[in-house]
Amino acid sequence: MKKIMNSPDTLVAEAVEGLVISFPQYLKQVPGTHVLTRVHSKPAGRVGIVSGGGSGHEPAHAGYVGYGMLDAAVAGEVFTSPTPDQILEGIKAANHGAGVLMVVKNYTGDVMNFDIARELAEAQGIHTATVVVNDDVAVENSSFTTGRRGIAGTIFVHKIAGALAEQGASLAEVEAAANNVIAHVRSMGLALEPCTVPEAGAPTFTLADDEIEMGVGIHGEPGIERQKIRPAHELAAALLEKISGDLPLKSGDHLACIVNGLGATPLLELAGLAREVSLWTQNHGMTLDIVWTGEFMTSLEMAGASLTLLPLDESLTGLLQAPCDTPALRQGVAHD
Amino acid sequence: MKKIMNSPDTLVAEAVEGLVISFPQYLKQVPGTHVLTRVHSKPAGRVGIVSGGGSGHEPAHAGYVGYGMLDAAVAGEVFTSPTPDQILEGIKAANHGAGVLMVVKNYTGDVMNFDIARELAEAQGIHTATVVVNDDVAVENSSFTTGRRGIAGTIFVHKIAGALAEQGASLAEVEAAANNVIAHVRSMGLALEPCTVPEAGAPTFTLADDEIEMGVGIHGEPGIERQKIRPAHELAAALLEKISGDLPLKSGDHLACIVNGLGATPLLELAGLAREVSLWTQNHGMTLDIVWTGEFMTSLEMAGASLTLLPLDESLTGLLQAPCDTPALRQGVAHD
Numbered sequence: 001m002k003k004i005m006n007s008p009d010t011l012v013a014e015a016v017e018g019l020v021i022s023f024p025q026y027l028k029q030v031p032g033t034h035v036l037t038r039v040h041s042k043p044a045g046r047v048g049i050v051s052g053g054g055s056g057h058e059p060a061h062a063g064y065v066g067y068g069m070l071d072a073a074v075a076g077e078v079f080t081s082p083t084p085d086q087i088l089e090g091i092k093a094a095n096h097g098a099g100v101l102m103v104v105k106n107y108t109g110d111v112m113n114f115d116i117a118r119e120l121a122e123a124q125g126i127h128t129a130t131v132v133v134n135d136d137v138a139v140e141n142s143s144f145t146t147g148r149r150g151i152a153g154t155i156f157v158h159k160i161a162g163a164l165a166e167q168g169a170s171l172a173e174v175e176a177a178a179n180n181v182i183a184h185v186r187s188m189g190l191a192l193e194p195c196t197v198p199e200a201g202a203p204t205f206t207l208a209d210d211e212i213e214m215g216v217g218i219h220g221e222p223g224i225e226r227q228k229i230r231p232a233h234e235l236a237a238a239l240l241e242k243i244s245g246d247l248p249l250k251s252g253d254h255l256a257c258i259v260n261g262l263g264a265t266p267l268l269e270l271a272g273l274a275r276e277v278s279l280w281t282q283n284h285g286m287t288l289d290i291v292w293t294g295e296f297m298t299s300l301e302m303a304g305a306s307l308t309l310l311p312l313d314e315s316l317t318g319l320l321q322a323p324c325d326t327p328a329l330r331q332g333v334a335h336d
Numbered sequence: 337m338k339k340i341m342n343s344p345d346t347l348v349a350e351a352v353e354g355l356v357i358s359f360p361q362y363l364k365q366v367p368g369t370h371v372l373t374r375v376h377s378k379p380a381g382r383v384g385i386v387s388g389g390g391s392g393h394e395p396a397h398a399g400y401v402g403y404g405m406l407d408a409a410v411a412g413e414v415f416t417s418p419t420p421d422q423i424l425e426g427i428k429a430a431n432h433g434a435g436v437l438m439v440v441k442n443y444t445g446d447v448m449n450f451d452i453a454r455e456l457a458e459a460q461g462i463h464t465a466t467v468v469v470n471d472d473v474a475v476e477n478s479s480f481t482t483g484r485r486g487i488a489g490t491i492f493v494h495k496i497a498g499a500l501a502e503q504g505a506s507l508a509e510v511e512a513a514a515n516n517v518i519a520h521v522r523s524m525g526l527a528l529e530p531c532t533v534p535e536a537g538a539p540t541f542t543l544a545d546d547e548i549e550m551g552v553g554i555h556g557e558p559g560i561e562r563q564k565i566r567p568a569h570e571l572a573a574a575l576l577e578k579i580s581g582d583l584p585l586k587s588g589d590h591l592a593c594i595v596n597g598l599g600a601t602p603l604l605e606l607a608g609l610a611r612e613v614s615l616w617t618q619n620h621g622m623t624l625d626i627v628w629t630g631e632f633m634t635s636l637e638m639a640g641a642s643l644t645l646l647p648l649d650e651s652l653t654g655l656l657q658a659p660c661d662t663p664a665l666r667q668g669v670a671h672d
Contacts (some may be wrong), residue, residue, distance in 0.1 A: 001545075002545070002546070002548065002565045003528075003605055004528070004601060004605040004640075005567070005568050006567045006569055006608070007567070007609055010467065011604065011605075011608060014568075014607075014608045015603075015604045016607075017611045018608050018609070018611035019608075019656065021610050021611055021629075022606075022607055022610045022627050022630075055604060056604060058602060058607070059603055063603075132419070145532075179525075192338040192340070211338075212338065229338045231341070232340050232341050232342045233342055235340060246562030259358070263602055264600035265340060266392070266394060266634060267394035267395055267399075267400075267631075267634075268347065268348075268392060268394050268414075268636070269340040269341060269347075269351075270340075270353040270354075271350075271353075271355045271357075271358055272340065272347060272351045272354050273357045274352070274357050275351075275352040275353045275354035275357055278354075278357045283454045291357055292358075293354070293357075293358035293359075294358075295603075298602060300602050300604070301600045301602055301639065302635065303338070
C-alpha cells in the first residue's frame, strides 16, 4: 500500500486540519473534535443541518459545509462511523435555535450512532430530526446495511434541504423536503479498480484486467456482479436501466443527474459518461436539466463512477439551482 | 487497460461534448472544433486569454474558461498538442478587439503549434502575445521539452492574467504580469502509480509496491529518481526543498501554494499534504496566505501530487483572490 500520509492512525485527524488550512474562508474545526463547521454561521432562528459518516468519501461531507448546504460535518475514521459524542458536537455547532436536521447515509453504524447522538441532543434541549438516505438500487441489503445503502444521492439531499433551511423553512418543512428527495432519488455505481483502506493495507477486492464490478457501494465492498468491461454507452445504459427501473419515469420528465467519480476516474472519462447520460435521456424522451459532473462522493482511490437520477419539478429545480458557497460546490457567483 | 470510454479514438471529442453538457452555464463549443469558449463573452475592448494543450489534464484547461480566467481552451488528443488550426479557432473565439494572450505550457509540440497559430492570427489582424510556463524544477530538459516543463503553476498564470484582463489591462500589461508570475512560480511532483495513455493501453512506467517516482511531469513520463515511499512530512519536505532551492525565499515571505492531485490521489491525502506544507512554511518563518488544494492539473489517473509555490506581494494576492467563475474555480459568491 502506498498513500501520501504519515500513518493510518493520524490520517483523518491531519486531513481535518488540512481541510481547514485549505478552505479557511469556509471551515473551522470544533476544538478537540473531527467536526468542521461554518466560519460564517447561519443567522439565529434558522434550521441547522448536520451530516457526516466515515472518512474516505471526500469531498463528502466537509466539502459541503457552507452557505446553502450544511452547517457542520462530522468525520469518523476511514469507512467508520463517527462516535455519538462527536456527532453531538456537530449537532451543537449546527444549532441556531430552530432545530437541527441530521442527514445520514443508510449504514448500520451511522444510523445507530446518529440515533444515540440525537437522544443526547434532545436531552440537552436541542430539537432534532433525522433523515436516512438509501438511494443505491444495487442491493436491498448489504454487508453494512439493512435496506439500501446511501451513496451519492445524499448530495442532492444536502443541497435541497440546505437551500430550504437558508430560506427560513421550519425543521418539519426541511425534514419533509429531504424525505421527498429521498423518496425519489436513485443511484448505482460500478468499479474498474478497488480501493485500499489504510488500516487494512490491501485492496478490498481484486479485478482482472478486463473486469468491472457492477453495483459497488462506497466502502470498498464488492458489488452484485462481475462483468467484462464494455463501451461507455453500454455501461451508462446498464446503470440507467437499473436506476430507472426503480422509478416511475416517463417520456417528458425532467431530470437532475450526478455523474460521480469514485476517486481515480479522470474528469475526461466522467465528461464522456455525462454525454452518454444525456443521449440516453434524450432517447427516452426525457430532458436532463441539471448535470453535476465530478467527484462528489468518493470511495478513496477506487476507479469507477456512479450515476444518480432525481426527477424534477419546479420546486426541486429551484432549490438545486439556488446559490450555495461551499468548498466543493459553489453556485451564484458575483461578477465584480 | 480499463477506462470508461467508447474508444480511444472518440474519447476526447466525446469528453468535449460532455463538458458542455456538464457545464452549460459556462462552456460552449466552437462548432466543428475541440475549442471551448465562454457562454457569456467578455465585453469588447478587453484582452482575451487562450490556453490549451493535450487532453488528460482535466480540469485543465476547459475547467478554467469563464469570468476572471480564460476566454477559450483548446483541447488536443490525450497528451498531444492541438493543431494550429484548432488553436487559431481558440484565438478567434477569445478575440474581443484588444488582443489575445496565449498561455502555453513549455512542451515542444505546444510551443511550436501555438507559434504557428499566432502567425496565422496575426495574418488575420489579431494582435497576440505568448507566454510560456516552465515551473517544474525537477528537470532542466526532458523527453518532451527544451528547458523546464510547464505544469500546475500554469493555473496561477491563468488566474492572475485573467483577473487583470477582466479589469481592462492592455495586452502588454497582461503579458508582463503573466511573465512576472512565470519568473517566480515553481512546482514539483511525485507519483505513487503511473497512468495509462488510452491509445497506448499500458502504463507508462511501473513502480514496486513500496516505490515512488520523484519529479514526474504530467505526461506519464518518468521522473528523476525512484525512491522508497516515506511519510507525508518527508515527501512534502523533499518537494519543498527542491522548489525553494530555486527561489530566493526568506523568513517573513508570504506564499501561495497549489496542492495538486495528479488524478487518483484522494482529497483525504491532499488535505494531509496541505497541512505538511503549512507546517513546513511556518517552520521556515514564512506565511501561507493562499492554499488551493484539489485537482487542478492532472495526468489522467496517475496517483501522486505536485506542489507549487508562488511568493506573494500585495498585487499578486489581490489578483489571486479576485472573483472568478469557472467550472473548476469559483471565488466571490453572492449570498442572496
